[in-house]
Amino acid sequence: MALTDPVPSRERPPDAAESPRAxxxxxxxxxxxxxxxxxxISISKIRYLEDQKLLTPRRTPGGYRLYAQTDVQRLRTILRLQRDEFLPLRVIRQELAAGREAATAAPAPAAAPETGDPPTDPRPRRRVSMSVQGRGASYSLEDVLEETQAQASLVAELEDYGVIRGEMRGGVKYFDETEREIIRAVTELARYGVGGRNLRAFRTSADREAALLQQILAPALRSRNVDRRKEALDALENLAAVTTHLKHLLLIRDLRKIVGPPLTPPDR
Incomplete structure (x- = not known):
């Protein structure tokens, strides 16, 4: 992976105004x-996607990048697939080659097992940009309970088991965006009888994966070179997506073993 870009980046190259592509x-x-x-989004992230052969902007005679509207739309699709479907770059490349566009809606929630009725789904369609490079906004406990429709007792249980931590400020407990979405996800699991004590396996698995990714990228993440560290952070985002996709595939494989062969409709 290239960690430097010999081509200087400027807001407006000298020949941009004369470009035939207005x-x-x-x-x-x-x-x-x-x-x-x-x-x-950052300039280094866009460069990284270009290094991964996902973007091919036009170059001016002076070596500057120029992005057509089709390039911008392709970049938007890539970022949405990363954010909304957690797809690794290799899979995104395949999806784009097949003419895939970014999904605009999440699937409907599954029916509750006791009644068969679809549960009320308080989640907004996934629009939060989950990134390792920032914690995002903070939300008070009151706001989190209102947005996720979680019970205060469930949030307290998640804190007891170390799944979330929160932060006290001025006597008020606050949670970042990631913790808010964790609470939202666990609230949905709670409808099926899954509680905080059942989440230890998830927490342990996440801790081990984080340690592995840290080991892989530790030298670059500790670099004092700003560009090298930014590209390492982008690589970390991609590795996180790859491991998430891998876990999903392994889970589907194991669930197929549980379900068994597909049912054959009776002959008529």
Whole structure:
């Protein structure tokens, strides 16, 4: 993985104004255009995606990148697939080659096992940009309970088992975006009788994976070179997506063993 970019990046290359493609954008302009939807977007992240052969912007004679509107839309699709479906870059590359566009909606929630009726789903469609590079906004316990429809006792149980931590400020407990989404997910699991004590395996697995990824990228993450460290953070995001995808595949494989062969409809 390349950790340096010999081509200088500027907000506006000298020949951009004369470009026959009036809608072409510089890398800085692309970053600014997408930062509202993707707060963790950065120039180094866009360069990293180019290094991974996911983007191929046009180059000016002076070596500057220029992005057409199709390039910007492709980048938006890549970022949405990362954020909303947690797909690793290799899978995203395959999806794009097959003409895939980013999903715009999450599947409907499963029916509750006791009644068969679809439970009320308080979750907004996944729009939170989960990133290892920032904790995002903070939410008071009251706000979290209202948004997730979780019980205060469940939140306390998750704290007792170390699944979430929260932070006291001015006598008020606050949670970051990731912890809020953890609470939301566990609230859904609670409908099926899953409690905090059942989540130890998830916590242990996550701790081990984090330690493995830290070991893989430790030298680059500790680098004093700003560009090298930023690209290491982008690589860490991708590795996290890869491990998430792998866990999903392994789970599906094991669940198929539990379910057994598909039912054959009776002959008529």
């Amino acid at each position: 809608k072409a954008m510089t890398i800085g302009a692309v970053c600014k255009a997408l930062e509202q939807e993707f707060p963790d």
